[in-house]
């Protein structure tokens with residue numbers, strides 16, 4: 815996949831996620847939990863694909879979700895409450 819395609823998909827997912835879930839957690843642990851949840855879904859999609867129960871498209875979708883949430887984490891890092 816071309817990097818331009820990857821970045822376009824990730825940017826689109828950030829936009830979609832921010833509309834669906836406008837509130838981003840202020841706590842680092844909860845923020846990382848969101849990333850980890852998506853990474854877990856990516857792993858599940860990879861396991862499903864490996865066992866011929868899932869598509870490559872689903873793996874890509876979950877990898878895009880993971881990248882989008884990692885970028886959202888970085889985008890909001892300055893607004894994170896240091897006491898939470």
Ligand SMILES: [Mg+2]
Pocket residue numbers: 852855875876879
């Ligand atoms: Mg997902």
